[in-house]
Amino acid sequence: MNILVTGSFGQIGSKVLESLSQTNYNIRCFDLKNKQTKKVARNYKNRFEIFWGDIRDKTRLAQVVVNQDLIIHLAFHLPPINEDNLSFAREVNITGMENLIELAKKQSVPPKIIFASSVSIYGDVRNKLQPISTNAEPNPVDYYAKHKVECMEILRKSGLTYSIFILGFIPPIDSLRIDPMMFEMPLDTNIELLHEKDVALAFENAISNDDIWNRTFHIAGGEKCRLKYSDFIDQSMNTMGLGSLPKEAFGGQNYHSCFMSSEKSQAILNYQYHSAQDILSDMKEANKTIIVLVKTFRPLIRRYLIKQSPYI
Secondary structure, eight states: OEEEEETTTSHHHHHHHHHHTTSOOEEEEEEOOSHHHHHHHTTTTTTSEEEEOOTTOHHHHHHHHTTOSEEEEOOOOOSOOOTTTHHHHHIIIIIHHHHHHHHHHTSSSOOEEEEEEEGGGGOOOTTSOSSBOTTSOOOOOSHHHHHHHHHHHHHHTSSSOEEEEEEOBOOOSSOOOOOGGGGGSOTTOEEEBOOHHHHHHHHHHHHTOGGGTTEEEEEOOOGGGEEEHHHHHHHHHHHHTOOOOOGGGOOOSSOOOOOBOOHHHHHHHOOOOOOHHHHHHHHHHHTHHHHHHHHHTHHHHHHHHHHTOTTO
């Protein structure tokens, strides 16, 4: 089977590639060439076919889509998306999806598409009964989530065979980079963590499973991965050796998460193998050298991190 992975060298794409490297599928990678993606791509240059390009470039994309049986579509402009970059982000997210579908439909045998959506599509559901089911109506409040919802509708109406995976909250395991976006989620938000290896396994197991097509699934960690965002922040900051951060540093209205019903996807794809504590332990193991440095310069790093919050 020939499989195209768009956004193949991002956080999720690289883990999907690692999982698929143990299979006999013919993998074609497609991503935008920059310093970070070039670095990740070195791990796969002798194993997979690598194409560089912009998903907005229909001519280049046409060369990539040809002869593919399945497309795992991960390429997307990530938050923050605001008025300054909205036009560019929309071209990447919406026009990119439209280009992919148009070119897929031109193939003699159109490829199937698995699209990665996000739990953020549900907006602020803190006052609603959880876990949220896949029948819940999306209520996106930020541009990223709105683009995900629009892409889902475009794909459903495309006439192609598809599956939509609504992904839970996926912390990066091997990167402890400071991201100001961490302050933009309310602390009393329910989050359901998902290990990078588990989400990659879900995509791998989906490839040969006929039960996924023309359906929408939650891909999340399950009950053992559920906690409050405040607890996750405290535990992850303590894992890094920084200690708890002041609550007043957190605010935000635009970025949300929730507990997700994932019994259906787990029954079909059998991918949930890690708990929230496993995720934190793996983060600690993967970053132990950096954590030593963090502890050494703890006061300076704490001060810098807190200054990244717009609320304090």
